[in-house]
Amino acid sequence: MANGITVHLIRHEKTEANRERKYIGWTDEPIIKKVQAQLPIQPHEVFGSDLQRCLQTAACYFPQTPFFAEEKLRELNFGDFEMCTYEQLQYNEIYRAWIDDPLTTPIPNGESFLQFQQRVLEGFRQIVKQDGDYTFVVHGGVIRLLLAKYSVEEQSFQQTTANHRTIYTLCWGSVDELIGGLRCTLYSEAHITVNEHM
Template sequence: MDIYIIRHGETDFNVGEVRFRGQIDVHLSELGVNHALETGKALVDTPIDTIYYSKLSRAKVTAEKIKEHQPKANLTEEPYLFDMSFGDWQGQSLKEVFTFEEEKQWLKDPNDFIIPNGETFYQVLDRIHRLFKRLQKQEEKNIVLVSHGAVINLIFVYLTRTDPSQFYSFYVKPCSITHISLKPDGTYKLIGFNEIKHLS
């Protein structure tokens, strides 16, 4: 199975003073919508069976714009792709949440922190594990997963069996395309990572 992992398009929370988005329903910016269309165009020669997406509108609209170039693809909401909950931090900037020293530590090893009323990395990794165990059994040839930065980072923590402290090592940009080939035994091959050459 070939899997194209796509981070949703840009939102107002992705530019300027970056804020914890989590499960707040932040909408795509105009640029985010345009980039989603360009991402769909980049995949036009690949017949996609199903586009799975997080129910948050920034991911759903990205998926819908990709589907405009994939009329035969199924469009399916996937709960396991829902963004990580940042609890009490949602909607706040790093500077509103952390002292200077805490912010440095968060960027170095975010797994050290307990997010008040939020999810842990291990809770998100558990749902990623459940998702990939299911995908291993499916017979689709080409699928798209439209999700969020934190979830995609943790997908690669899961696939590479890396410590969650390496969370930021797998950063991907909005509407980037990451392509892996997943085998039924759960092993995978990385074909492309964080590709953005299709974006204007």
Template sequence: MTTNLYLIRHGEALSAIQGTIGNSELSPLGIVQAEHLRDRLAATHEIEADVLMASTLHRARQTAQIIAPALDLPLLLDEEIEEMRPGGTDGMSVEEYRTTFGRADFKQYPLTQPAPGGENWGEFQLRVGIALERIIRTYEDKTIVLVCHGGIIDSSFIYFFQLSSLAVPQAGFRTRNTSITHWQKRGPERRWRLIRYNDALHLHDIGTPARIPWDQIRAIPASDEERPGDQVPTEEHQ
């Protein structure tokens, strides 16, 4: 049996272009990004999902609502896959936030509270780890789609690779809006493997006169289907 976990980052948010902190909706570009992802998924059927779940924050929920017709699933909401919570700062500009509370240095002080009611690095990692554990256990051997945030996707690497949750990794991530990250657990060892990260090919034709012909593209590369069923020695111990 196989468990597939797809993590999709929301489209561009209004707050990102306005320089504010808070629970904003998608920008006009963010809506287009989500629509391009929807069209891709509807044409390729590359994600045959059993569960569609989204963060309760507007930008993630709106993205999920746009792509939901392509997956033909009801949308479930889960507040535990929200982005790191900044505290009572909704609508505050980034400049005002930093003037008021300073810039949180989680690399040096991971347990520092960034603002009243906000989460520190350790609290955020604990919440994400508990949420992912709960979701993959609840929907074991199913295909799960979570429409969430860059911080959730970054934290999935810490969770699955069992890295320290109290230390910010030296290497960072730059997860693109509406990109797809795919984790899979299969085989006799039932180990999680990263299948793909930051797949945002559907964004490449935005603003161009051509559209990617998704209905002419295979959902699974032919080279994957031609691979032998048994793992090669280098894969067995990874």
């Protein structure tokens, strides 16, 4: 195997809350539909969140591959905003303050952005400790956080997006670059082809 690190980040399939544009963090909702997928990668193992939408997606995308669940890779805990839509929250003053400045405004009964960032990065670094290929099935917020920190182009969390059915791939020359907090040297995105007619 060539030296260096390659990390593939994949967002889980949609849940009903995703379809309804609700904030879904730690609510353990299943994916809407089991699917078959054609992927350009075939990992020997897959890592990801312990919530069922990630476990189910990994089982659809990589049915023969062991999945290792990590609670630290969960989505942001949205607290009082959990399972609510923008329309339901738009007149809430705390919500409006959080929308304007999510990095410093805490969510009532939820996580601060700093807590979320520390948790996710700790979980990620516990797994990615040596050269090799790593595949993750995680949440949109987790992918956005990792892209904001490690993608080639400097971008804020708010500027990043994480779509469903997309593989975000980041490469470093060595594990030391990643551990040192350097941005990746190569970055690409690939579409996941899905068959929904099972």
